[in-house]
Amino acid sequence: MTETLIQLAYLVSAFLFISALRALGKPDQARRGMQFAAFGMALAIVATLFHARIVSYEWILVGAAVGALAGYPLGRWVPMTAMPERIALSHAFGALAATLVGIGEYSNGLSTGEIGSGHMVALGFEVLLGALTVTGSLMAFGKLSEVLPGRPITFPLQNVFNLTLLAVAVLALVVLVIEPTLLWVGVAMLVLSLAVGVLLVLPIGGADMPVVVSLLNSYAGLAAVATGFAIDNNILIIVGALDGFSGFILSVAMSKAMNRSFSNVLFGAFGAQPAQAAGAAAGPAGEMSAISAEDTALRMAYAERVIIVPGYGLAVAQAQHAAKELADMIEKRGGDVRFAIHPVAGRMPGHMNVLLAEAGVSYDKLVDMEDVNPKFPETDVSLVIGANDVINPAARTNPGSPIYGMPILNVSDSKSVVVLKRGRGTGFSGLENELFFDEKTSMLFGDAKQSLIDLGLEIKNA
Template sequence: MSDFLPPSIQAILPDLIQLVYLVATGIFIVGIKRLGSPATARSGNQLAALGMFIGVVVTLFDQQIITYEYIIAGIVFGAAIGAYAAKKVEMTAMPEMVAIFNGFGGGASAVVAWGEFTRFEASAIATQDLVTIGLSILIGSITFTGSFIAFGKLKGFISGNPITFPGHNIFNGLLTVGTLGLVGWLTYDPTSQLIFWLLFGIALLLGILTVIPIGGADMPVVISLLNSYSGIAASMAGFVINNNLLIISGALVGAAGLILTNIMCKAMNRSLGNVLFGAFGGDGGSGAGPAADTDKTVRETTPDDVALQCAYSDRVVVVPGYGLAVAQAQHVLKEVVDKLEKRGVEVKYGIHPVAGRMPGHMNVLLAEADVPYDQLYDMEQINPEFKSTDVVLVIGANDVVNPVAKTEPGSPIYGMPIMNVDEAERTIVFKRSLSPGFAGIDNPLFYKESNQMFFGDAKKTLQSLAKSLDDV
């Protein structure tokens, strides 16, 4: 395509391409920065998309890697799929969609490395390129299969419980060492097709075996880590094809994913090693109604009682969880809060870092219902205020409000920072049943004298509460 340009432009075209890549990189950085706040996240996402679009377009002028027609077809086809998914995928399925995106990102990087490996005579590929090809295939393949296992666990057709076998971690360790050895072997003898396909196949298997033993409680961390893997794989693919934009953008995604993974681990007081190898958590069980232990007393409440308590309160805090997303009750919750605010009640939302099934899930869910950003408070901001709060509405949350994290050293969640809702004058828990959360342990908050249980689907119970508020 560059043949149609004047000779003077052709002479400086390589420098222009690198300059545009640098501009696109700057746009990526600004976009990621703006993703740090709910108020600017949408524009940040749009900026990052613009940076990628610029990168794709400028590739048309770079090295003639692929034909012009295929690139245009890919842009149109990919944009159509993305637009359809953005409109059709429900908020509850957002974690699953992110898992799929991570998987396809890693898979694409592995395919790019595969294509570059087959494009030349193996003996003509430089040693450093062989190393990056091997690592790109390794990391990309692990990301691909691992992400689809995470998708299955989130979707429910693969059990959220840890799936392990005796010596699982040792076997995974041996496979990891073996794949690294195969990368070295491929670098030494790139003509061996057997080694190439062994590396590809074992890496795919390792992705499955790495994620399958991780319980549902740790899916937010897994998603963050796989996101980082996809960025690292993309950066490796950038080295393979000598594309600076891919190297830098992949490194940005990889670093951001690792930082987020670290934040998630701290939010659960867990090490990354414990998440990956601890086989912690599970489905959390299910149930259709209250089923308390015979030695424990549950105080069940009604819509009218909740309406009275909230309507005559000075301060109410809402603590949302995944149950709110499952019931798709965010819009009804906003309706309830609007009615309370009309009565002069001060309402805030307390967001735990790992509430839901992916980082930021609750923030995005509430933003969809047009909840003002200044009403959303992080755990560190809202925790000091619970002691002066009249009523806390815990809607679909469980482990993130479980006080055993502070009181029982033997508990698997001991030390995990939680929302201190038990310090409020009254807590009202909206929940389908007394079944445990993803951590698989009981919650003594349910049996406290200051707590009441509002059993049922979150959307239906909030609708009944909204109706009762009209009659107060």
Template sequence: MTHTIIQLAYLGAALLFISALRALGHPDTARRGMQFAAFGMAVAVAATLLDARIVSWQWIVAGLIVGTVAGYPLGMHIKMTAMPQRIALSHAFGALAASLVGIGEYAHGLVHGTLTSFQTASLGFEVLFGSLTVTGSLMAFGKLQEILPGRPLLFRGQNWLNLGLIVLAAAALVAEIVTPGHPLVFGSMAVLAALVGVLFVLPIGGADMPVVVSLLNSYAGLAAVATGFALDNTILIVVGALDGLSGFILSMAMSRAMNRSFANVLFGAFGAAPTVDAAAAGGASGEMVATSAEDAALRLAYASRVVMVPGYGLAVSQAQHQIRELGELIEKRGGEVRYAIHPVAGRMPGHMNVLLAEAGVPYDKLIDMEEINEKFADTDISVVVGANDVVNPAARTNAASPIYGMPILKVADSKAVLVLKRGRGTGFSGVENDLFVDPKTSMLFGDARASLAELGSEVKIA
């Protein structure tokens, strides 16, 4: 009877997870999707605690307490700028749990002499993907948190070394499956996989971190699937498959959004120091023209159509509330305000959507790239806040540019452009931005939060 209840609970949890994924596909239902997912996880955990194989509750209770104490502040008090590295850290913890379960089950089977080839294969894949994800996620966390350099770290023969380590880890796994019960071989596979995780992320630059984080999420899902097979746990297989497949699909979608192949993201070292100078590549030439908040506010106050273009700089400055307030002031004066969302702006998928939604910007004003690009030609002024590579017209006009072919927001088609920028530096690609030296572009230098607040004050009295 208990087994039947557990399986029915798992079925209900699986349906909730599928419903959650569907709801997360649209901003209007995303909050409900998270509630579905949380409730589904609660059901799955509660059902698992009914398992008759549980012989001791002490460590389970201790784990629940420690997890709750650690997880609550991570979820409630994390800044939006730190959300990508928080997600990377969560992937590392999840993969570590899967790896430790796999190692524990392997040790148990080894002691009792019950290891079979099928069980060893499941545990091997679990530890292989888990170990790789742990170290890879920690490396991604370090780069996003700027503990490690955000630029690609390269050395000669790097890709060949990575390939060789992967082959050795796979060979160790095959050897253990064929003749189970060799802990040195199993341990070597885990160490090699962990080393691959480190070397896998080292050559990837900050611009590609969203793709890396979602790919590591996929690996964590595959580790969960393997855990499910090893423990004969249905819900782990279902949830791991959903997680793994959705993470992989998202990684591919973001690669397409950058007009780059998946292999180029993983092995192309995008964001490395340029090997050719700007002149040789036909880079930006000219001078940036600075403006004052008073002059910029006057143009905004009398504009009929305004498009706000948020980027990572908006998140860094925590200026989402100020950009919403400025937009509302323009609307009170009769202007139309929309927010242009590039699919890879920020440091994680949907970063700008979440940031602006947190500030109370209505969902219907968040316009995706494909739709908003048609409207820039009729826009009186576009306000770029902290975005760089995703608005660089060189992606359309300069075949020698490293970002050529990348889909961008066509801000350069606007009648006028105002760029809020802290300094004169380049984006993560290291490429100078042609938009910033365009004759119709004005630069307002300074912290985005302070600049937007000043613009709002000036619009009120314009």
């Protein structure tokens, strides 16, 4: 009877997880989706506590206490601007749990002499994918938090070396399936998997971090699937499959949004400084035209249509609340304000949506790239806050550009453009943005948050 109730609870949990995924596809239902997911996970945990295999609750309680003490501050006090780093760290913790479960099951199997080939396949994939995800997620965390350089870190024959290590790790898994008692092979596979995770993420540039984060999410999900098979737990198999395949689909979709193949993201070292061909142009002709906060405010105060384009600079400056307040001021004066959202702006999927929603920006003000692009020609002022590559016209006009063909926000079609930028540097791709040198573009240099506050004060006095 108890087992029947556990499986019924798992079924309800699975339904809630699927409903959560469906709700998360729409911004106005995302909060409800998260509530479905949280309730489903709580139900699955409670049901698992009644499992016959649990003979003692002491260490479970200790683990729950430690997890709560670590999780509450991460969820409550980590700023929304640091969500990409927190997500990467969460992937590392989840994958670490799967890896430790795999190691524990393997150790128990060795002591009892009961490891079948099928069981060893599940355990092997669990440890291989889990260990790879742990170190890969930590590397992503390091790049996102700027503890590690955001640029690709490469060396000669790197892809060949990485794939060779991965092949040897898989070969070790095959050997373990044939002869599970070879402990040293298991240790070698674990070490190789940890190394592969480091080496696969280091050569990926900061501009590709959204794809990496979602791909690591997929790896963590697949590790959970393997864990479910290893310990015969249906809900882990279901949840891991949902997580793994949704993460993979999202990774492919985001690669498409950058007009780049999936393999190019993983192996292309995009963002590394290329050797410049002899006679090649050093960059766009002309100079950037600076503007003052007073002149910018005057231009925006009397604009009928304004589009605000947020980028990673908005997150770095923690300027989402100031951007929302500025939009409110413009609308009080009769202007229409929309926020243009590029699918890969920021450092994780939906980064800009999360930041602006946290600041209280209405969902109907957040407009996706396909819907907002036709509106730029009739826009009086486009205000760009820390975006670079996702608005670079070279993606449309320069066949020799590394980002050529990438769908972009057509900010250059606006009647006038104001760019908030800390300095004159390039984006993560390392490319100069020709829009910044256009005669219709003005550059407001300085910290984005302070610039937005200054604009608000000036508009009040206009």
